[in-house]
Amino acid sequence: MAPVRVDPQGKSGPSRAQARGSGWRTSSQGLFVPAHVDPLLPEQRIVEAAALLPSYGGVTGWGALRWSGGHWFDGLTDGGRTLLPVTLAAGGNIRERPGVRICEEGLNPKDLCELDGLRITTAVRSVCYEMRYAASDRLAVVALDMATFSDLVSIDELWAYALAHAAWTGIPRCRRAAGLADENSWSPRETLLRLVWELDAGLRRPLCNVPIFDESGRHIGTPDLFDPQAGVAGEYDGALHLLGAQRARDLRREEKFRNHGLEYVTMLAGDQADPAGLVARLLATFDRASAIPASRKRWTLTPPPWWVDTTTVLARRELTEAQRLRLLRNRAG
Structure with missing residues (x-):
C-alpha cells in the first residue's frame, strides 16, 4: 500500500488525529500507512521507499527486479536473516535512511520506466546494478541467473549493456x-x-535443467546439473527432499538415471558453506562414470519432435501464456 499524507478530511489519508493514533504508522517524514500493513513485505518496502523519490529517478536493483516480476528477488540475504536496502536511482536533495540506499550515478531517461504506478529502472539496468555491487562474483552470477529465470533479461542483453x-x-x-x-x-x-x-x-561447466530422453524419445528426467560428456547428473536436495514422499520419488528418479547408464551425485544445502565434501563426491562420481561401458548408456539429449524447448530466455519469451503455465509450472519456486 502506497504511503499517503495527512488529509484534514480523513478521506485520501488519515486526519491529524488519526495519524497520531495507533491505527497508522509513519513510513517517512509526512507519509503514513495503516498500522496493519506489514512493513517487511518486499513489495511494501519497495513502495514505501519509492515514495521518497524526487521528480526524476526510480527504484533500481533488487526492488525494481521484484516489482517487474522477479520471483527470487525478495530483498533478503544472509540466509534470509538480513534485509537488503531498497536502492533509489536518484539525485537531488534526497538522503539515505534506514532501509533505503541512494545511487547517484548518471541516469539516462531510456533507463527509466513506469510499471503499475511505480517509477523503476529497466530490468537490464537494475540487474547490472545488482551485479556490480554484489558482495562477491558468485552472488553477481546469482543475480543474473535469477533475472533470466523470470525472463526479465537475457545474458546477451546484459553483456551489451555492460x-x-x-x-x-x-x-x-x-x-x-x-x-x-x-x-x-x-x-x-x-x-x-x-x-x-x-x-x-575444476570440472567442465554442467548444463542446467536439460531434459534427458531414452532411445525411444521418452523423458527420463531433468536433473539440476548435467555433464553430457561424462554422463553425470547432479541433483540438489534441500530440506523438502528429506520428507518421506519426496524422498521416495527422489530414489526412484536416481534409479531411473542409473538404469540408463548415468552416474548420479547429490548436492546438499551445507555443501555451499563447506564445498570440500561435494568436491570429493563429484570427483568420485566422475571416476565411476568413466568406467561405465558405452553399451549401458541408453540416453540422449536429442528431444522428440513434439518437445518444446524452454532452456533459454528467448525460447521462453516465445511461449504463449497457456504454454508457460503448462511447461514452466514444475520449475523451482
Whole structure:
C-alpha cells in the first residue's frame, strides 16, 4: 500500500488525529500507512521507499527486479536473516535512511520506466546494478541467473549493456559474472552449487535443467546439473527432499538415471558453506562414470519432435501464456 499524507478530511489519508493514533504508522517524514500493513513485505518496502523519490529517478536493483516480476528477488540475504536496502536511482536533495540506499550515478531517461504506478529502472539496468555491487562474483552470477529465470533479461542483453557502460563502478565484476551465468538455473542454490562444480572442483561447466530422453524419445528426467560428456547428473536436495514422499520419488528418479547408464551425485544445502565434501563426491562420481561401458548408456539429449524447448530466455519469451503455465509450472519456486 502506497504511503499517503495527512488529509484534514480523513478521506485520501488519515486526519491529524488519526495519524497520531495507533491505527497508522509513519513510513517517512509526512507519509503514513495503516498500522496493519506489514512493513517487511518486499513489495511494501519497495513502495514505501519509492515514495521518497524526487521528480526524476526510480527504484533500481533488487526492488525494481521484484516489482517487474522477479520471483527470487525478495530483498533478503544472509540466509534470509538480513534485509537488503531498497536502492533509489536518484539525485537531488534526497538522503539515505534506514532501509533505503541512494545511487547517484548518471541516469539516462531510456533507463527509466513506469510499471503499475511505480517509477523503476529497466530490468537490464537494475540487474547490472545488482551485479556490480554484489558482495562477491558468485552472488553477481546469482543475480543474473535469477533475472533470466523470470525472463526479465537475457545474458546477451546484459553483456551489451555492460559493454556500453564500461567505465561504471563494478563493471569488471559484472562481466566476470556474465561469463559464468546460465539462463536455465531454477534457484539461487542451484547456481551456487553449479559454481562449486565448475570453480571449486575444476570440472567442465554442467548444463542446467536439460531434459534427458531414452532411445525411444521418452523423458527420463531433468536433473539440476548435467555433464553430457561424462554422463553425470547432479541433483540438489534441500530440506523438502528429506520428507518421506519426496524422498521416495527422489530414489526412484536416481534409479531411473542409473538404469540408463548415468552416474548420479547429490548436492546438499551445507555443501555451499563447506564445498570440500561435494568436491570429493563429484570427483568420485566422475571416476565411476568413466568406467561405465558405452553399451549401458541408453540416453540422449536429442528431444522428440513434439518437445518444446524452454532452456533459454528467448525460447521462453516465445511461449504463449497457456504454454508457460503448462511447461514452466514444475520449475523451482
